[in-house]
Amino acid sequence: MQIIxxxxxxxxxxRYLADDESLSNGNITVSLARWLQEKAQLLSxxxxxxxxxxxxxxxxxxxxxxxxxxxxxxxxxxxxxxRLFSRAKLLRIRFGYQGEIRAVGNFMLDQVFYLSKIGVNAxxxxxxxxxxxxxxxxDDFSISYQ
Amino acid sequence: xxxxxxxxxxxxxxxxRIPTLCMYQYNDNDQTIIEERxxxxxxxxxRFLKGELNEDQFRALRLMNGLYIQTHAxxxxxxxPYGLISAKQLRKxxxxxxxxxxxxxxxxxxxxxxxNWPELAKVPDILAELATVQMHAVxxxxxxxRNTTTDHLAGVCKDEIxxxxxxxxxxxxxxxxxxxxxxxxxKFKIAVSxxxxxxxxxxFHDIGVHIVKNAAGEIGYRILVGGGLGRTPIIGExxxxxxxxxxxxxxxxAILRIYNLYGRxxxxxxxxxxxxxxxxxxxxxxxxxxxEWNAIKDGMELSDARFAEIKAHFTDPAYDKNAAADTSFAAxxxxxxxxxxxxxxxxxxxxxxxxxxxxxxLKAPDSPPGDITDACLYAVADLADEYSFGEVRSTxxxxxxxxxxxxxxxxxxxxxxxxxxxxxxxxxxxxxIICCPGLDFCALANAGSIDVxxxxxxxxxxIDYIHDLGDIKINISGCMNGCAHQSxxxxxxxxxxxxxxxxxxxxxxxxxxxxxxxxxxLGPSVARDEIVPAITTILEVxxxxxxxxxxxxxxxxxxxxxxxxxxxxxxx
Ligand code: HEM
Ligand code: SF4
Numbered sequence: 001m002q003i004i005x006x007x008x009x010x011x012x013x014x015r016y017l018a019d020d021e022s023l024s025n026g027n028i029t030v031s032l033a034r035w036l037q038e039k040a041q042l043l044s045x046x047x048x049x050x051x052x053x054x055x056x057x058x059x060x061x062x063x064x065x066x067x068x069x070x071x072x073x074x075x076x077x078x079x080x081x082x083r084l085f086s087r088a089k090l091l092r093i094r095f096g097y098q099g100e101i102r103a104v105g106n107f108m109l110d111q112v113f114y115l116s117k118i119g120v121n122a123x124x125x126x127x128x129x130x131x132x133x134x135x136x137x138x139d140d141f142s143i144s145y146q
Numbered sequence: 147x148x149x150x151x152x153x154x155x156x157x158x159x160x161x162x163r164i165p166t167l168c169m170y171q172y173n174d175n176d177q178t179i180i181e182e183r184x185x186x187x188x189x190x191x192x193r194f195l196k197g198e199l200n201e202d203q204f205r206a207l208r209l210m211n212g213l214y215i216q217t218h219a220x221x222x223x224x225x226x227p228y229g230l231i232s233a234k235q236l237r238k239x240x241x242x243x244x245x246x247x248x249x250x251x252x253x254x255x256x257x258x259x260x261x262n263w264p265e266l267a268k269v270p271d272i273l274a275e276l277a278t279v280q281m282h283a284v285x286x287x288x289x290x291x292r293n294t295t296t297d298h299l300a301g302v303c304k305d306e307i308x309x310x311x312x313x314x315x316x317x318x319x320x321x322x323x324x325x326x327x328x329x330x331x332x333k334f335k336i337a338v339s340x341x342x343x344x345x346x347x348x349x350f351h352d353i354g355v356h357i358v359k360n361a362a363g364e365i366g367y368r369i370l371v372g373g374g375l376g377r378t379p380i381i382g383e384x385x386x387x388x389x390x391x392x393x394x395x396x397x398x399x400a401i402l403r404i405y406n407l408y409g410r411x412x413x414x415x416x417x418x419x420x421x422x423x424x425x426x427x428x429x430x431x432x433x434x435x436x437x438e439w440n441a442i443k444d445g446m447e448l449s450d451a452r453f454a455e456i457k458a459h460f461t462d463p464a465y466d467k468n469a470a471a472d473t474s475f476a477a478x479x480x481x482x483x484x485x486x487x488x489x490x491x492x493x494x495x496x497x498x499x500x501x502x503x504x505x506x507x508l509k510a511p512d513s514p515p516g517d518i519t520d521a522c523l524y525a526v527a528d529l530a531d532e533y534s535f536g537e538v539r540s541t542x543x544x545x546x547x548x549x550x551x552x553x554x555x556x557x558x559x560x561x562x563x564x565x566x567x568x569x570x571x572x573x574x575x576x577x578x579i580i581c582c583p584g585l586d587f588c589a590l591a592n593a594g595s596i597d598v599x600x601x602x603x604x605x606x607x608x609i610d611y612i613h614d615l616g617d618i619k620i621n622i623s624g625c626m627n628g629c630a631h632q633s634x635x636x637x638x639x640x641x642x643x644x645x646x647x648x649x650x651x652x653x654x655x656x657x658x659x660x661x662x663x664x665x666x667x668l669g670p671s672v673a674r675d676e677i678v679p680a681i682t683t684i685l686e687v688x689x690x691x692x693x694x695x696x697x698x699x700x701x702x703x704x705x706x707x708x709x710x711x712x713x714x715x716x717x718x
Binding site: 140142143 | 175178179182183185186190199203206207289319320322323324325326327328329330331403406407411441442
């Protein structure tokens with residue numbers, strides 16, 4: 001599966017690890033619940049850990065862990081729900097998160113440009129065929145007011 | 147509609163001066179952004195027409211570009227940034243009305259311009275044309291930051307603390323394509339006022355910005371939040387009594403972030419910030435906003451240089467210092483009572499001696515409020531060039547203003563406006579009605595509004611009587627969404643649906659000005675054939691009850707609903 005990361009179409013290197021699946025080598029994403037329970041094991045496994053965040057998740061619970069987490073996936077419940085726009089921004093400016101922030105779920109490619117402006121640097125589109133169009137939208141505007 | 151006949155007369159006008167504009171002019175960046183937007187929207191429209199975007203997705207995108215799908219056709223809303231329009235832009239609007247619409251345009255209550263009949267596939271072309279004159283339809287609808295509005299007398303009235311337009315322009319730039327706030331719970335409207343008399347309905351906006359002076363004599367902002375009309379009209383409350391100017395954008399950003407994070411998204415009728423403020427309570431809401439603001443304010447300060455740079459766009463035009471020396475104006479006033487009446491109702495005093503601000507009435511008795519033909523758009527553009535430094539403003543009550551007219555020119559201007567049917571001397575009176583499109587154009591309407599206005603005009607066809615009634619604001623909306631602000635009309639008329647039949651509910655005593663108030667219901671709603679008699683009855687009761695020069699609103703406050711109720715429902 002391919003995604004956009006840092007303005008390039010690249011292979012996704014993370015594997016989705018379900019809550020009841022046992023830990024294996026390589027880059028994985030886990031739920032917040034699993035992270036809170038198994039933080040130590042997750043960190044000592046061979047590979048990087050990404051967190052799958054939903055709109056319900058409270059980021060302050062992991063504020064101190066953020067420098068150990070390589071990827072935060074923000075899962076859009078609906079493209080009209082703009083809360084994650086502010087959450088992403090706060091992750092960067094308030095929590096100083098430096099890792100990858102990836103949009104997944106129900107957002108649309110026409111939101112990729114704005115998301116890129118507020119700190120989301122990776123995009124997993126439900127329709128992979130749209131990746132080239134989405135990539136092109138990153139150049140929709142050459143200037144911004146904010 | 148008589149304009150076309152008269153167009154040839156006006157085309158005799160001599161281009162004596164092409165005025166230098168004293169309004170914000172795009173720099174290369176502004177122009178680039180707006181052109182890139184046209185390309186972006188063209189791509190989105192093409193993808194929709196090819197089936198690559200579904201209805202829901204395209205709806206969100208087109209709304210953010212002012213495009214509604216209405217009863218007959220799409221409706222395109224073009225932004226009039228805080229109401230300023232140059233003559234050149236007005237001509238372009240005329241071109242669009244002529245070439246893409248049915249020959250007219252409509253001015254809205256938020257200083258925007260609407261076209262009711264464009265073809266979807268041609269909208270990208272319309273936007274491309276608008277971009278050539280620094281115009282666009284960006285964020286004129288949808289759940290995003292909308293066009294910022296202000297006083298139509300900004301910069302020329304006597305009672306302002308400072309010109310609000312530079313503040314508006316700074317807000318305009320900040321709101322335009324703000325990446326974080328494009329998918330808000332609901333729409334978001336900001337209005338700015340700088341004068342003692344609030345002419346921008348700031349107390350009924352999501353954020354109202356008042357330019358004020360503190361005890362130390364410094365100019366800053368008083369910030370109101372949580373006002374709004376629509377289904378649940380609420381008067382905005384003060385969240386901060388004084389904000390230093392340099393913090394304007396950080397404070398707005400803090401409010402918007404809290405709203406974006408916590409505003410309700412489960413029910414669109416409870417999604418406006420007014421509901422969040424009410425449900426959270428002002429104290430808690432303020433704490434949340436101030437905490438956020440304290441975290442971001444140092445990084446977002448506006449420099450003096452930035453204010454100065456923007457302010458430089460709004461210098462005074464080249465006023466004639468001797469304008470007051472003219473004696474013809476006084477002579478005409480004395481000789482021509484129709485002219486004197488028009489001066490009294492349709493012009494306002496100006497900060498410069500020898501100048502007045504002139505209202506172009508879009509409320510002729512036989513024309514839908516706020517509508518203007520392509521021919522009249524061209525004609526007003528010419529009049530603006532000739533008499534008012536090439537600039538026009540649109541007002542919150544759906545009229546136009548030529549803000550800088552020399553007194554010596556008033557008589558000629560009046561004659562020309564009269565010939566165009568744009569000089570009905572009714573500004574601020576009972577026939578200067580705010581009206582929404584209602585059943586004629588709007589898919590959400592319960593009842594017609596344009597025809598009711600027409601009939602009110604027929605019933606009140608004695609202009610002396612209208613003048614005698616004085617300051618009366620009648621607002622009529624075709625449904626409870628309240629596009630025409632009926633809840634804050636001195637007399638509000640609201641279309642309601644009773645088993646598929648049009649009925650109207652009446653409220654009295656509302657106001658969107660300083661003494662902001664939401665009107666009280668008079669009683670049960672009335673049928674279609676009773677609404678106009680009810681309005682004339684209300685006006686008669688006022689003339690019986692008023693004491694001396696008392697205004698309608700004051701009389702309603704003093705005598706209450708009962709005398710009105712008794713007469714209106716006398717036959718029931
Ligand atoms: C014909 C198409 C129109 C449709 C479908 C429409 C729809 C709506 C809806 C649904 C609302 C309620 C929104 C809310 O409370 O959150 C609303 C409010 C409003 N509309 Fe319209 N409208 C239309 C035309 C107009 C026109 C022509 C004007 C100006 C004359 C206008 C000005 C407004 C204003 C000022 C509000 C009040 C916003 C507030 O609460 O602050 N609309 N409209
Ligand atoms: S008030 Fe109702 S009927 Fe009138 S334009 Fe708004 S939504 Fe339509």
